[in-house]
Amino acid sequence: MARYVKDFSEGDKDQKDLLGGKGANLAEMTRLGLPVPPGFTITTEACRAYMRTGAVPPELRVEVTMAVRHLEDQLGRRLGDFHEPLLVSVRSGAKFSMPGMMETVLNVGLNDASVQGLAALSGDERFAWDSYRRLIQMFGRTVLDIDGDLFADALDKAKAARGVTADVDLDAADLRTLVDTYKQIVRDESGREFPQHPREQLDMAIVAVFDSWGTERAQLYRRKERIPDDLGTAVNVCTMVFGNLGPTSGTGVAFTRDPASGRTGEFGDYLVNAQGEDVVAGIRNTLSLADLEDVDPAAHAELLQAMRRLETHYRDLCDIEFTIERGKLWMLQTRVGKRTAPAAFRIACQLVDEHLITMDEALSRVTGAQLSQLQFPQFAPGDGADRVLLTKAMPASPGAAVGMAVFDPETAQQWASEGKDVVLVRRETNPDDLGGMIAAVGVLTARGGKTSHAAVVARGMGRTCVVGAEELVVDSAARSMTTRGHTVNEGDVIAIDGTTGEVFLGDVPVVPSPVQRYLEDGLDVALAEAPDDETRDLVRAVHRILEHADATRRLRVHANADTAEDALRARSLGAEGIGLCRTEHMFLGERRVLVERVVLAADDAERTAALDALLPLQRQDFTDLLAEMDGLPTTIRLIDPPLHEFLPDLTELSVKVALAAERGKVDERDVTLLAAVRRMHEANPMLGLRGVRLGLVVPGLFDLQIRAIAEAVAARLAAGGHPHAEIMVPLVASVQELRLVRDRALSIMAEVSAEQGVTVDLPVGCMIELPRAALTADRLATQAQFFSFGTNDLTQTTWGFSRDDVEGAFFSQYAANGVLSVSPFETIDVRGVGELVKVAAERGRATRPDLTLGVCGEHGGDPESIRFFDSVGLDYVSCSPFRVPVARLEAGRAAV
Ligand code: ADP
Ligand code: MG
Ligand code: MG
Structure with missing residues (x-):
């Protein structure tokens, strides 16, 4: 053997x-x-x-x-x-x-x-x-x-x-x-x-x-x-079989459907008297499959039959390499073909309608990453007068890319690393261009068809791409291209449309995509506005698959939203609750000064005055938010960020006092303030006086917020609403911290209930964002009715990485030498951080079987992480409103 x-x-x-x-x-x-x-x-x-x-x-x-x-x-x-x-x-x-x-x-x-x-x-x-x-x-x-x-x-x-x-x-x-x-x-x-x-x-x-x-x-x-x-x-x-045996021979590539748009029908490129890579390299211009039918009807018919056979066998779009040797067809390769995001959705639904796959399978054949690509804006339709069309060529991979033209992959990488958007322009691409293609926002080539290297690779990575722009004369040595009387030099801005194949000089305005329109405003509006049948077909396909995802998924999807406005947007995108309302965002502008006064108050009277001023403002914030989220869970986190964010900047204040001293006009209040800021200055604010620690140290701050929430709930109840507010305590490490806050919350709710004549009894829970919290989850669960995993902080504290510093400092190095293949802040580190999530979920539920479990870090919107959260039995994920549709889709995919 x-x-x-x-x-x-x-x-x-x-x-x-x-x-x-x-x-x-x-x-x-x-x-x-x-x-x-x-x-x-x-x-x-x-x-x-x-x-x-x-x-x-x-x-x-x-x-x-x-x-x-x-x-x-x-x-x-x-x-x-x-x-x-x-x-x-x-x-x-x-x-x-x-x-x-x-x-x-x-x-x-x-x-x-x-x-x-x-x-x-x-x-x-x-x-x-x-x-x-x-x-x-x-x-x-x-x-x-x-x-x-x-x-x-x-x-x-x-x-x-x-x-x-x-x-x-x-x-x-x-x-x-x-x-x-x-x-x-x-x-x-x-x-x-x-x-x-x-x-x-x-x-x-x-x-x-x-x-x-x-x-x-x-x-x-x-x-x-x-x-x-x-x-x-x-x-x-x-x-070997030979496509270079004269005019009755040739070689080609074919797709059983259009991998760019998802259109039905066979589709491919054929080159007479050629071998191997000649087609893909875009050396000579190719014939279409329809042309092949004229040249060699028998071989063409056999090819089509083979393609149908493959498609019904694989039950998916196939791409094929074939060679015709003196009229005899040979199949050299097939595989389930890569496709663009719109093609993925359309083809999945076509295959359902052709009874080749089930809706569950259709769902598993599209990805959250593809959906999010469809959500990005497109070029605004124009009348042509407002923009300069450089050329129109083959759309190979959709999207609207605007960037500076660059003519070699090294410059593309260099400029992209400086934060510039670049469009890589090449006569044709080869594998050495890969680094440049990754770095660029779009790729434009003068030669090659939809099956050329550039097209295949760009589609694979979802990069906007236009190919075969034969009017372009690309001069890589001179770092420029000319077309229709225009010369574009390195650094000049161009815009390429991967859906229409158009290339424009200069910036072009963008508008929301039809899919985003659908997600925000519903099917009817999107269909009415769609410019053509293909777009309508795409919108319908997204709708069908998302509906199926919603019907299938176990995980609920909440959004992170801080204002009534965000909440409205999140709801229209399908959020079933708010998983994280960050109250610190309510302390900006002039309110910041009030918080500063609370923190620095010299005596109780001063502090109480500041707190009293804040109360009605906070209450109104929560009332508005709960009105928008009527009937849906709304998790409100008590103030979390490090203290220094609410205090004057130490350096600035020092300079101010020093300058004043020089001029002999010292303001006594500034001097006192400076002393306080000095006293409270922390070397490591992210690990310092923040979250529950701040709440326990500064008297009245949490009380104010809890009272504002309870009074808002009472007001909504009185107005006939159905508020479902929940109080969440951040950065808890010990059950004692949580017990202290919870006791305060219970007595404030009792007070408000008595004052207002309604029952205010809100769930109290905590964030799990410190390893100690995860490990002592059994004890925390005695005081918490729910947990929400703050996976950003949990990643930071588990790895000991400062999330604000790592990207520039060493992540690129770590990616290059393979220590990390993906940032743990993007996709959950299953082995480490994920293990803590799993342990905390198990221990928490052992104490309290009906403990609600959610996640509210960035990972809540990341496709791979969502699969993990589903697998460890969380109840919901919460992410930014824009990511809600992606999370719905991925939660559905995780369940099939
Ligand atoms: P790739 O993975 O880059 O597509 P392939 O192994 O498929 O590389 O081969 C490169 C090219 O050579 C393709 O166009 C393929 O069709 C052609 N080719 C490979 N093997 C043969 C063969 N035995 N006879 C004729 N052409 C072949
Ligand atoms: Mg091949
Ligand atoms: Mg946190």
């Missing part, structure tokens, strides 16, 4: 771990009886063994010998033979697709002898030499690490010498000469001959594919896509 090698006829699509995505799907297509050239897959296990030991496992060498032998017997041809040679491609293919990231070598097995055999076999000498020069070129570049431009330049020279522009115009003799030139390049650059032995070619190519897993750009891509570094890649060895 082979350990490291599997024939295409042995696997299936579920073995992606072992065979990689490409290998598993080649096996699946073979199983389905589709025309796949025979071949075998070297497993990821072999690659991992190679990475572990730094050497090819000896068993692998033997298994490859046997597999090649099997292929040769099957086809009746021999690798490198003078007569009827067998040629193979050596193709990388990891578990997760990494477009253009890794290496593939075609035509392996050609040498000085077998090139003659190939010429005889095909009856086409030109083709044989073209294939040979391609092998040396690809092998030289990817296996021997020779600068690819050397080969490209030699090819250009050969074309120039013949006075032609396309490589198809070179004849056999030209190509034969080119092969000699290429061999010389190999000799000069690598210090060795181009390997003539086919098995040596094969072995070297396999190792090169293994090695391509570890290249810098592959690592960068994995980090961006959060793909683990230790998976390794499989290697597929596949019998």
Whole structure:
């Protein structure tokens, strides 16, 4: 039983771990009886063994010998033979697709002898030499690490010498000469001959594919896509079929639906008389599938049949690579295709309507990240007079991007790191542009179709992208481009529309997206305003899937909102309560002075006066908020931030007093104030006198807030409302703290009830944002009716990271050396912080089974974190109003 090698006829699509995505799907297509050239897959296990030991496992060498032998017997041809040679491609293919990231070598097995055999076999000498020069070129570049431009330049020279522009115009003799030139390049650059032995070619190519897993750009891509570094890649060895055998041959890529818009119908690019990457590289302009129907109706019909077969089999959008060799169709690759956010929603609903998937599946095929992309603004429709259209090209990935034009990936990264928005403009992109594409807000290319590298990668990462802008003359050396009489230099602002393909000079105003319109104002308004059928279809799809998410999810979704205005917006976006009302936001402006007086009061009378002034203001805030949130839980957090935020700045005040002293006009009040500020100055305010500590130290402050809440509730009850206020105590570390506050709350509520003649009995609970609180949750639960996890502070206090400082200080370093793959402030650190959440939930509920559990940190709106919160049994997540729809969707996805 082979350990490291599997024939295409042995696997299936579920073995992606072992065979990689490409290998598993080649096996699946073979199983389905589709025309796949025979071949075998070297497993990821072999690659991992190679990475572990730094050497090819000896068993692998033997298994490859046997597999090649099997292929040769099957086809009746021999690798490198003078007569009827067998040629193979050596193709990388990891578990997760990494477009253009890794290496593939075609035509392996050609040498000085077998090139003659190939010429005889095909009856086409030109083709044989073209294939040979391609092998040396690809092998030289990817296996021997020779600068690819050397080969490209030699090819250009050969074309120039013949006075032609396309490589198809070179004849056999030209190509034969080119092969000699290429061999010389190999000799000069690598210090060795181009390997003539086919098995040596094969072995070297396999190792090169293994090695391509570890290249810098592959690592960068994995980090961006959060793909683990230790998976390794499989290697597929596949019998060559030839799209470069003259006018009845060609190669293409196809999608079973439009991956950009989600439109139904087949869709693709085809290039006559071409091989491999020619289509994707955008070297020549391609034909559409409709054109292919004219050129070769039989092959076209067979292709369409295969595409339908694949789509009903995978029950999803598939993308496909195919080659036609003298009228015979060959399938070279398929996979479930990447798609844009609008396409994801539309296709999911189409597939439901076509009875291919259920609504639950439709829900699991869209993501919160995609929904949030659809929420972003778009360019305002204009009459054309208000903006300068530079060109209109192919929309490859939607969005509205405005930024400064840059013409190389290094500048893109540099400028982006300085906080500038940049649009990366390239003639075409290749994998070396990846860093620049990540840094840019948008990508624009002059060449290539919707399946070009730029388009595929941009779609994958949700970056706005326009491709194939042939009117653009891009001059990377001069850092400029010209089109329609305009010259755009590096740093000039341009705007690209990934939905229409338009490119404008200068800034262009943006408007809310139709999906955002729907989320805020409802289906009818959005449908009425939508400009076209496709937009209406998209809005309906989002609506259907979100409704299903709402019906499916277990987690409730609340919003963080501090004012009646925010609360209204949160409700319209679907929030079912307020999980966090930050009362400190009510102490801005002139109220800040009142708080300052409370804190610095010289005596009780002064303090009481300040508190009395604040009471009616706070009461009104809460009354308004509770009116807006009538009938829904509204969790109000008592004042939390560090003391110094309410005091005059120490330095400024010192300077003021010093200057006054110089002029001999000292204000005694300032001097007293300065002394107080000095006394209260803290080295580490975030770990200082804040939250419940402040409430226990400054008499009357919490009392004021609790009274304001209780009186607001009484007022709402009297007005016939249904207020559901809850009182939340921040930064609790010990049950004693909570008991003191709770006792005060109970007696104030009793007082207010007596005064107003109504029953005010509000739940009191606490934040869990300190490790000690999480660990003593069983005790806290004796005093708390609910917990709300403040995961921002909990992350900060668990890691000992200052969340305000880390980003600039060392996170980029930590990301680069792999200590952190994602910021723990963005996605919950499940192992550490998550464990505390889990422990606290368990211990809290052990004491009080009906304890309500929620989360109100940024993580409440983060897709991955939401899954985690669902899994540990929290009752709700609370996030910013804008993220509420994303949280609804993700909570639904977590439940299916
Ligand atoms: P990628 O993962 O970058 O798409 P592939 O392994 O699919 O790389 O190969 C690169 C190109 O070579 C593709 O266009 C593919 O269709 C083509 N190709 C790969 N193997 C063969 C083969 N056996 N015969 C003909 N073309 C091939
Ligand atoms: Mg491919
Ligand atoms: Mg906090």
